[in-house]
Amino acid sequence: MKEVKCDCGHVNPHGTLLCEACGKVLNELEPDQQLLDMRYEGSARRSQTYNKTIIDKIWNFFSSVKVGVTLIVVTLIASALGTIFPQEMYIPPTIPASEYYKDQYGTIGQLYYELGFHNLYSSWWYLLLIASIGVSLVICSLDRVVPLYRALKKQNVTRHEGFLKRQRLFGKSNAAVHDDTFNHIKQKLQAKRYRVREEDGNILAEKGRFSRWGPYVNHIGLIIFLVGGMLRFVPGMYVDKVLWLREGETKVIPETKGEYYLENEKFVLEVYDPKKDGEVFDAALEQTGMVPKNYQSNVILYKKKGDSIPGETPELEKVKDDKIRVNEPLKFEKFAVYQSEYKLNQLDKMTFALTNKATNEEYGTMTVDLLHPEEKYKLSEDYYVEMLSYFPDFQFNEEGEPSTKSSIPNNPGFVFKMVTPDKPEGEVSFVAIRQNIEPFGDNQYKMTFKGVETKNVTGLTIRKDLTLWILALGGAIFMIGVAQGSYWNHRRIWIRKVDGEIWLAGHTNKNWHGLKKEIAAILEGTGISEPIDQLDKEKDG
Numbered sequence: 001m002k003e004v005k006c007d008c009g010h011v012n013p014h015g016t017l018l019c020e021a022c023g024k025v026l027n028e029l030e031p032d033q034q035l036l037d038m039r040y041e042g043s044a045r046r047s048q049t050y051n052k053t054i055i056d057k058i059w060n061f062f063s064s065v066k067v068g069v070t071l072i073v074v075t076l077i078a079s080a081l082g083t084i085f086p087q088e089m090y091i092p093p094t095i096p097a098s099e100y101y102k103d104q105y106g107t108i109g110q111l112y113y114e115l116g117f118h119n120l121y122s123s124w125w126y127l128l129l130i131a132s133i134g135v136s137l138v139i140c141s142l143d144r145v146v147p148l149y150r151a152l153k154k155q156n157v158t159r160h161e162g163f164l165k166r167q168r169l170f171g172k173s174n175a176a177v178h179d180d181t182f183n184h185i186k187q188k189l190q191a192k193r194y195r196v197r198e199e200d201g202n203i204l205a206e207k208g209r210f211s212r213w214g215p216y217v218n219h220i221g222l223i224i225f226l227v228g229g230m231l232r233f234v235p236g237m238y239v240d241k242v243l244w245l246r247e248g249e250t251k252v253i254p255e256t257k258g259e260y261y262l263e264n265e266k267f268v269l270e271v272y273d274p275k276k277d278g279e280v281f282d283a284a285l286e287q288t289g290m291v292p293k294n295y296q297s298n299v300i301l302y303k304k305k306g307d308s309i310p311g312e313t314p315e316l317e318k319v320k321d322d323k324i325r326v327n328e329p330l331k332f333e334k335f336a337v338y339q340s341e342y343k344l345n346q347l348d349k350m351t352f353a354l355t356n357k358a359t360n361e362e363y364g365t366m367t368v369d370l371l372h373p374e375e376k377y378k379l380s381e382d383y384y385v386e387m388l389s390y391f392p393d394f395q396f397n398e399e400g401e402p403s404t405k406s407s408i409p410n411n412p413g414f415v416f417k418m419v420t421p422d423k424p425e426g427e428v429s430f431v432a433i434r435q436n437i438e439p440f441g442d443n444q445y446k447m448t449f450k451g452v453e454t455k456n457v458t459g460l461t462i463r464k465d466l467t468l469w470i471l472a473l474g475g476a477i478f479m480i481g482v483a484q485g486s487y488w489n490h491r492r493i494w495i496r497k498v499d500g501e502i503w504l505a506g507h508t509n510k511n512w513h514g515l516k517k518e519i520a521a522i523l524e525g526t527g528i529s530e531p532i533d534q535l536d537k538e539k540d541g
Contacts, residue, residue, distance in 0.1 A: 010154070013147075015049035018042025020154040023163030035534060036166045038507055041155075043147035063143040068136040075129045082120035085112055089240070095406050122233050134226045141219045152209060157199035159494050161503070167494075169506035169515065171531030177502055181526050185495070188522045194493070203495040212509060214485020221478030228470030239464035242340070246348065246371075246455045250302070250316075253335070254462050260332065261302040261316055267342060267456040270294040295342055296325040297458040301332060324460065334464050341459030347409045349453040352431070354379055354418060357446050363420070365450055370409035382421045385447070389415035394432050402430070418445045491515050493522075504531050 004012045010021035017027055018041060025036070036042065047063035050056045061067055085105055088097045097118050101109035116123050164170060186203065189196050194205035232238035241254040245264035253260045270293040302316035322330045330337040349369055353362045364379025370392065378384040393405040394413030402413060413432035419425075423444060430437040431447045438446075491508045504523075508515045512533070520530050 008156075008160075013044040013049075015044035016042060017044075018151075018163065019160070020151045021156045022158065022160040023155070024160035025162055025166075034166065035168055036163065038167075038509075040144060040148050041151035043151040045143050045147055047143050059139055059143070062132075062136045062139040065140065068133070068140055071129060071133050071136055075126075075133060078120065078126060078129065082117055085109060085118070087120065088118045127230060127233065130226055130230055134223055137219045137223050137226075141216045145213070145216045148212065152212070155204075157197045157204040158202045158496065159204075159505075161496075161498060164494055164496060164503050164505040167505035167507050168512065168533060168535050169504075169519070169531040170534055171504050171529055173502040173504070173528045174500070177497075177526070177528065181528075182495075185522060185526060185528075189493070192518060192522070194491075201497055203493075205493040205495075206491070208488045208490045211484055211488035212490045214481045214483075214488075217481030217484055218478050219481075221474045221476070221481055223474070224477060225471055225474030228467045228474055231467045231470065232465075237466045239335070239462060241462045243337075243460045243462055244343075244457055245297070245299075245460065246346070246457050248455070253337070255464065256335065258314075259304050260319075260335075261304070261314075262337070262460070263300040263302065264458055265298045265300060265321075267458045268294070268296050268298065269342065269344070269456070294325065295339065296323050297339055297460065298323050299330065299337075301330065329463075334466065336463050338461040338463060339458070340461040343457040343459070345454040346457045347412065347452060348455040350412065351450040351452070352385075352416075352447045353450050354383060354385060354420075355446055355448040357444060362448070368412075368414070370412055384419050386417040386419065386426070387414060388417050388428070391432075414447075416447050418443070418447065420445060489514070491518070493519060502528055504528065506531060 003014055004016055004026055006012060006019040006022060006024055006026065008019060008022040008024065010019055012020055012026065018024065018036065019026060020041070020043060023042075025042075045063075046056075047060045051060055085101065091097065091100050095103075098113060101113040101118060103109075105112065112118060116125075120126055182201070182203070186196050186198070186205075189203075189205040192207070194207045197204045197206075236255075239255040243251060243254060243262065245251060245262065247264055247267055250261055250263040252258055253262050272291045272293050298321070300321055301319040303319050305315040305317045319332065324330050324337055324339045326339050329339075347370055349367050351365055351367045353365045355362050363383045366377035366379060366385060368374075368377075368387075373387055373390050376384060376386050389402070391402055391404040391413040392407050392409040392411075394411045395403055395405055397403040402415075404413075411433060413430065413435070416429050416431060417426040418429065427443040427445055428438070428440055429443055429445075429447055430439060431449075436446060489508050489510045492506065494503075494505045496503045504519070506515055506519055516530075516533070523530055
């Protein structure tokens with residue numbers, strides 16, 4: 001590809017339409033009366049010049065604005081589809097995703113899972129779409145900003161006659177203009193904050209060039225924002241997990257590599273009292289019966305002391321006590337623990353008695369810890385009960401066999417084997433809430449329900465976000481680009497002496513009405529006629 005040398009002596013890259021220095025039209029086939037396309041100053045863009053190698057084709061593909069818009073639209077549609085049902089991270093952790101979506105949403109839910117929309121925002125193809133948008137932004141920007149910068153930097157004061165004639169604002173004056181008049185014009189231009197350059201009695205006045213870079217500053221902000229969004233999928237950069245804690249329970253905090261533990265000392269719930277708080281909540285109280293005023297978790301944060309053998313209970317060192325309320329999180333290192341949900345009166349323990357069905361005589365009681373049940377419960381020297389099966393959230397599956405929905409004891413069911421002196425081989429009984437089934441015929445003994453213990457459960461959100469400053473930086477840069485391109489505009493005024501005439505041309509990237517008024521104010525009292533808008537002339541013609 002050979003470079004193109006203009007009559008003014010400037011050497012332009014191949015594909016340049018207007019000489020970067022003087023503005024002469026380098027394509028002789030262009031009609032003389034056609035207004036110039038000044039979007040990129042007629043400079044050579046790589047995407048419109050080269051199309052031979054595979055790199056050229058990739059560059060040309062991503063430099064297309066249509067391709068960029070299409071990628072954004074496809075990503076928005078995919079993002080919308082990901083909100084139809086909850087993402088996998090928000091479903092109960094005790095239920096496999098393959099079962100949850102089918103059970104909750106039927107065939108559509110199963111299809112949603114099979115297509116991978118349950119884990120959309122971390123899927124490879126969604127991340128590829130985000131990366132493609134980033135690549136498109138980079139290539140689009142480089143394809144346009146580099147030649148535009150080069151052309152604006154190299155422009156001469158004295159522009160070619162054909163360049164001036166084919167500007168949208170152009171006019172000629174036969175009035176004799178003295179040096180004092182030119183000095184007066186220059187002073188007026190400088191008063192309006194134009195940067196004035198003079199060469200051989202010709203003038204180039206320019207201001208607001210920085211506004212031309214507004215869209216590219218936008219692109220930089222978007223690219224940084226996209227990078228921040230993609231970094232959220234890098235392990236350790238972003239955490240958003242839910243931790244459920246019963247009163248008195250201690251658990252390791254997710255994503256802390258087993259270093260930090262949290263104990264729920266007590267869950268506190270305060271509700272509005274219509275007698276004390278007035279009638280503001282009367283309507284809500286009638287509908288729900290209770291309106292929370294405050295709910296908080298009184299917790300203790302621990303840190304593991306030293307190393308521990310897998311399976312061994314670690315030694316914990318108390319870090320601090322805290323009260324977690326809504327919008328008042330517990331903070332440590334780069335983590336924040338927020339109060340998000342709660343469940344009241346959740347089943348914790350159930351007590352049963354071994355009873356003779358005929359005489360109702362009891363032979364001892366046993367208490368089952370629903371989170372940590374034992375395999376064998378000894379009631380006396382000759383009486384004991386074995387737990388053959390335990391279903392925390394009991395249901396019958398499709399085959400009609402007992403199974404569990406989750407590991408949370410919402411509806412516990414048990415298979416007990418009752419061993420007594422007169423029944424040394426034991427009797428089997430299935431026991432659930434309001435159910436007592438004897439699968440092998442009538443038993444002599446049964447397990448009688450005696451009582452239940454409940455505990456409140458708090459739902460805490462564990463959050464860590466190391467990408468927030470990147471997202472904020474990208475957003476701030478984007479807004480700077482928006483302001484830069486919206487509230488300022490690039491204006492240029494050329495004044496040239498040609499064969500005893502004064503030629504004046506003007507160009508702006510937007511707000512032509514403002515430029516016309518500004519030129520009129522500058523030329524007032526000089527005897528130079530105002531330029532005409534040739535776009536209106538073309539429409540009239």
